[in-house]
Amino acid sequence: MRNTLRVLAYCTIALCLAGYVAFLALDASFPFPDRALRADPAVMIRARDGTPMRIFLPEDGRRRFPLALQDVSQVFQKVIIASEDRYFRYHPGVNPFSILRAALQNLQADGVVSGGSTITMQLARLAEPKSRSIKGKIVEAYRALQLEYGLSKDEILKLYLNNTPYGGNVVGVGAAAYTYFGKSAGALSLGEAALLAVLPRSPQAYDPIAHPKAAQAARDRLLDTLEERGVFPPDRVALAKVQPLPTRLTPPPMIAPHASRMAYEQLRRSALARSPKLSVWDVTTTIDPAFQNQALTAMRRRLTSLRLAGLENAAVVVLDRKTREIRALVGTHDFFDTARHGPINAALAMRSPGSTLKPFLYGLAFDEGIAVPESMVLDIPTDYSGYVATNYDDRYRGPVTVRQALVHSLNAPAVRMLAKAGLPRFHRLLRRGGLELRYGPGHYGLPLALGACESSLVQLTTLYAALADEGVWQSARLLADQSDPLEINRKGTSIQNDGSVRLLSRESAYLVRSILEEVPRRDLPTAWAMTLDAPEVAWKTGTSFGHRDAWAIGFSAHYVVGVWTGNLDGRAAKGISGARHAGPLLFDVLRAAEEPGAPLPMPDNLALDTVEVCTEDRELPNPFTPRTMAITVIAGRTKLKRSTLHQRIFVNPDTELRVEGRCLATIKAEPRVVRTPPEELIAWELSRGIPVQTAPPLSPECSAVPATGGPAIVSPSATTPYVLRSDAPDEFQRIPLVARTDGGDSNLYWFQDGALVAQGGVAENLFLAARKGEHRIVVQDSQGRSDSLTFIVE
Numbered sequence: 001m002r003n004t005l006r007v008l009a010y011c012t013i014a015l016c017l018a019g020y021v022a023f024l025a026l027d028a029s030f031p032f033p034d035r036a037l038r039a040d041p042a043v044m045i046r047a048r049d050g051t052p053m054r055i056f057l058p059e060d061g062r063r064r065f066p067l068a069l070q071d072v073s074q075v076f077q078k079v080i081i082a083s084e085d086r087y088f089r090y091h092p093g094v095n096p097f098s099i100l101r102a103a104l105q106n107l108q109a110d111g112v113v114s115g116g117s118t119i120t121m122q123l124a125r126l127a128e129p130k131s132r133s134i135k136g137k138i139v140e141a142y143r144a145l146q147l148e149y150g151l152s153k154d155e156i157l158k159l160y161l162n163n164t165p166y167g168g169n170v171v172g173v174g175a176a177a178y179t180y181f182g183k184s185a186g187a188l189s190l191g192e193a194a195l196l197a198v199l200p201r202s203p204q205a206y207d208p209i210a211h212p213k214a215a216q217a218a219r220d221r222l223l224d225t226l227e228e229r230g231v232f233p234p235d236r237v238a239l240a241k242v243q244p245l246p247t248r249l250t251p252p253p254m255i256a257p258h259a260s261r262m263a264y265e266q267l268r269r270s271a272l273a274r275s276p277k278l279s280v281w282d283v284t285t286t287i288d289p290a291f292q293n294q295a296l297t298a299m300r301r302r303l304t305s306l307r308l309a310g311l312e313n314a315a316v317v318v319l320d321r322k323t324r325e326i327r328a329l330v331g332t333h334d335f336f337d338t339a340r341h342g343p344i345n346a347a348l349a350m351r352s353p354g355s356t357l358k359p360f361l362y363g364l365a366f367d368e369g370i371a372v373p374e375s376m377v378l379d380i381p382t383d384y385s386g387y388v389a390t391n392y393d394d395r396y397r398g399p400v401t402v403r404q405a406l407v408h409s410l411n412a413p414a415v416r417m418l419a420k421a422g423l424p425r426f427h428r429l430l431r432r433g434g435l436e437l438r439y440g441p442g443h444y445g446l447p448l449a450l451g452a453c454e455s456s457l458v459q460l461t462t463l464y465a466a467l468a469d470e471g472v473w474q475s476a477r478l479l480a481d482q483s484d485p486l487e488i489n490r491k492g493t494s495i496q497n498d499g500s501v502r503l504l505s506r507e508s509a510y511l512v513r514s515i516l517e518e519v520p521r522r523d524l525p526t527a528w529a530m531t532l533d534a535p536e537v538a539w540k541t542g543t544s545f546g547h548r549d550a551w552a553i554g555f556s557a558h559y560v561v562g563v564w565t566g567n568l569d570g571r572a573a574k575g576i577s578g579a580r581h582a583g584p585l586l587f588d589v590l591r592a593a594e595e596p597g598a599p600l601p602m603p604d605n606l607a608l609d610t611v612e613v614c615t616e617d618r619e620l621p622n623p624f625t626p627r628t629m630a631i632t633v634i635a636g637r638t639k640l641k642r643s644t645l646h647q648r649i650f651v652n653p654d655t656e657l658r659v660e661g662r663c664l665a666t667i668k669a670e671p672r673v674v675r676t677p678p679e680e681l682i683a684w685e686l687s688r689g690i691p692v693q694t695a696p697p698l699s700p701e702c703s704a705v706p707a708t709g710g711p712a713i714v715s716p717s718a719t720t721p722y723v724l725r726s727d728a729p730d731e732f733q734r735i736p737l738v739a740r741t742d743g744g745d746s747n748l749y750w751f752q753d754g755a756l757v758a759q760g761g762v763a764e765n766l767f768l769a770a771r772k773g774e775h776r777i778v779v780q781d782s783q784g785r786s787d788s789l790t791f792i793v794e
Contacts, residue, residue, distance in 0.1 A: 036127050037159050041066050041281035042175065043267065045260040047289045048325075048480060052178075052253040054260035057169070065174030065185075065281055066162040069154050072173055072185045076193040080161065082231045083197050083222055085119040089153055093120040093144035120144040123160045161185075166196070167203030180208065182250040190236060191243030194226070195219045208245040216245055256292045258331025258345040259285065263478050284480040286325035291318055291593055295328040298588035303333055309581055310573035311550070311565045315346035316589055317461045319560040324465055324474045327559070327593070329458075332568075341568040349568065350436070350454040351549045354542025354578065355409045357430065359467060359512045361449050362406055362414075364429055365421045366508040369639040373403040373511055374631040376618045377413040380684040381756035384446055388756060389415040392543070392577070398685065401618070406515045409541065411450055418449040433463045433473050433503050451542060460553055461562030467513055467538070468555035470603055471504035507606050507634045513538045516554075517600070520579075533596035539586060541578025548572050552582035554590060557598040561589050609635040616675075619643035624673045647676050649695055657699035667701055680749060680759075683780030687751030710785025711739040711748060716777060718789040722770055734767035739779045739787065751778040 040058035042065060047053055057063060069077075081088050087095055095118050117125070117140065124143035147156055162172040170179050176196050177185040188196070198218040199206050208215040220241050227237040263285045295316040306314060318328040331345035365371040379397040381388050389411045396412060397404075405413035418426055426448065427441040435455050437444070444452050455463075458476055466473040504512070516538035539554025549566040563582040567573065613619060615627040624646040633640070650659045650669035659669040674695050677685075685692050715738040716722070724733055737750050741762050750758040750766065752775050758766040768777075770793050778788040 033128050037163050043264055044282050045263050046284045047287045051289050053255040055252055056264045062169050062171045063175040064171045067174045069158045073188045075190050076188050079193045079197045088119050093148035094141045119160050120147050120156055126163050164200045166199050179249055180246045191240035194222050198222050212245050256287050257335040259287050259329035285478055288327045291328040294592040295330045295589050299333055302585045306565055312340045312567050314565040315457050317347050317457050317562040319461055319465050321468045321558050321560055324476050326476055326478045344568050347457045350456055352451050352544035353455045353460055354451040354544045356460055356540055356542035356551050356553055357451055358414050359540055361426055363504040363508045363512045364426055365417050366511055367505050368421055369637045371402050372633050372638055373515055374618055375402050377402055377405055379410050379413050383759050403515050407518050414449040415446050418446050432501050434459050457562045457564045461560055464553045465560040466503045467509050468560050470506045471509035473501045473503045474499055510603055516540055535594040535598040536600040543577050546572050547576050550576045550578045550581040552578050552586040554586050556590050556594040557600055559593050561586055607635040608632055614643040617643050617645040624648050646673050648673055656696055658696045659699050660702055663702035683749035686780055686786045687778040688754050711741045711779050711781050711787050713779055713787045713789055714738040714740055716791040718791055721792045721794050723794045733770050735770055737766040737768055749780045
């Protein structure tokens with residue numbers, strides 16, 4: 001007997017081992033098909049306070065919000081286990097007693113009324129659907145054993161809860177809780193849990209919206225069963241039964257749709273760079289719903305006036321000044337207005353930024369030491385290899401300060417400053433500040449000072465945040481996860497450990513800011529600082545080439561706001577300007593976001609100093625400088641030259657002629673101080689008929705310096721009209737510009753009707769395009785001598 005038992009024991013062990021080896025072989029040959037259980041989730045984009053903003057579905061169109069088990073309410077877990085598989089925690093994936101009970105029930109009913117499947121078997125069927133045949137059940141049981149072999153009970157339950165179908169495109173309890181109740185699965189009540197437990201049994205028949213009576217009856221039957229089994233007490237079940245069913249599905253959220261799309265695309269780029277599958281589905285952004293609504297409301301209030309000006313759309317970006325978090329982003333006035341390109345995110349559209357780049361050019365000049373806000377710069381036409389910058393109003397003002405040039409956004413001084421500061425330096429600064437300049441400096445040339453490139457509103461607003469933050473640039477942030485800033489071009493940039501880049505010194509940023517505070521505001525009278533509830537703002541506007549885009553960027557104590565207005569199809573709108581069409585919306589948003597009367601923060605310990613300079617040219621005074629003034633400079637950076645504007649000469653008091661050289665010893669002379677402005681300024685002033693004080697002519701008695709006359713115009717002719725021929729190309733009808741000189745001057749400046757039309761050496765071949773009408777031509781040499789005449793083109 002003992003030997004028989006021993007043999008039976010050995011046989012049993014051998015059979016178990018053989019079965020185990022066979023199972024391992026089958027498991028290796030037919031691995032569990034878990035791909036369907038790990039499909040890509042839908043992505044929920046939320047505002048910073050948790051408000052749902054938008055849902056993005058995966059390629060299969062299913063709404064899945066996979067959850068960890070601890071994020072599903074314990075009530076729902078108890079309901080599912082008690083109703084679907086009471087012995088889930090104990091069986092190996094297949095419960096033979098349940099299968100036997102189901103078989104007897106089906107025989108008695110003469111049909112299929114019970115399946116006997118465990119939770120694990122149901123999960124296996126979801127992964128690999130099979131017919132409800134005996135063969136199908138065998139495969140299902142085998143797959144269930146595979147699951148139990150490879151996963152823990154909690155892992156199986158989590159996969160089951162996340163893959164249960166709830167009708168339509170809703171998959172998993174996370175999506176079901178949001179779709180039917182507008183809440184998370186962790187907040188489900190007993191009544192809600194019971195409804196979601198019966199819904200997968202027949203999603204159409206138990207649809208609480210289409211068939212509320214059937215759904216309530218099924219829910220209540222399950223609640224009765226749970227009470228009978230002692231899972232929940234009677235009083236709690238009674239309370240669950242009176243809970244109303246949902247009467248409508250939670251509508252898909254649509255807040256900040258453009259910002260939501262940005263967050264989704266950023267998530268996909270960053271997540272898929274780490275893993276081939278998207279695992280994160282619940283994403284919190286930095287968007288503030290209140291700010292978003294304020295910006296959208298302000299934009300829509302301005303739409304009527306914008307459209308009267310031919311501008312169909314606008315975009316707004318609001319950044320937190322310190323953190324660079326995007327608090328609001330309105331891509332267009334209406335996402336669903338396809339006729340006006342509403343789905344396009346104008347905040348990311350690459351457009352010409354116009355004059356918005358000028359503050360950074362002057363900031364660079366301050367740091368290079370070649371200018372300060374009170375430096376003088378010439379606002380006159382200047383020819384740079386055929387390029388002559390013109391101002392917005394087609395007027396020139398002569399000598400102006402850098403402060404005046406920036407406040408009034410003058411183009412000619414900006415181009416002159418870029419030529420002095422260096423195009424490669426400015427190009428590099430803009431790239432370090434996140435602008436996507438795809439070509440080298442030579443491609444853009446000096447027009448880069450006026451916005452001859454492309455930038456987006458997000459990039460420009462982020463760039464201005466550097467001015468607001470004492471010259472330090474950081475990338476804008478849209479995801480609450482601080483490790484994922486927006487991807488902005490930083491090629492060739494030295495980035496600090498915190499991701500920051502110093503673009504300008506603290507002193508330069510402050511000086512630029514102080515100028516931008518003086519730009520006249522569209523929301524207030526001239527004395528805006530006396531308005532108690534108005535926050536302090538530094539701002540700048542821009543209008544793109546061809547009048548296609550109007551910009552306004554500004555910052556207050558806590559926020560940086562960027563506004564773009566224009567047409568997304570690229571149509572021009574004649575007469576638009578950033579000040580008139582983007583500025584009002586900028587101040588609407590800033591006043592809604594900022595605290596009333598909030599002052600701009602004053603940086604401390606700035607390395608600023610004051611020096612005495614010549615009042616007229618703002619250089620260090622020489623012994624003959626008549627008047628001086630104090631200006632602010634950056635200590636250790638600003639490099640001022642000695643003024644040459646006022647020079648001492650000697651004049652014969654009897655003849656009022658200049659005396660120089662050896663004749664000073666033989667001719668009576670007395671010292672006088674005269675102004676010697678730059679030759680190009682003299683030429684421009686004379687062309688405008690402005691009286692110019694120049695040094696008196698040299699006395700003919702002085703042989704040391706030859707006395708010569710000024711230039712004399714040879715062509716054009718004042719006596720012979722020029723006739724344009726219709727049968728000849730324009731390039732063959734140009735008028736030569738020729739002047740007779742003494743041969744000692746290196747440059748001549750030609751002005752027609754007050755505008756610079758040519759400049760060059762005496763020997764250069766210069767020509768003038770012929771235009772019908774009567775014209776005044778002026779030629780000026782470097783000594784201030786000139787000649788002029790009037791000619792006619794018929």
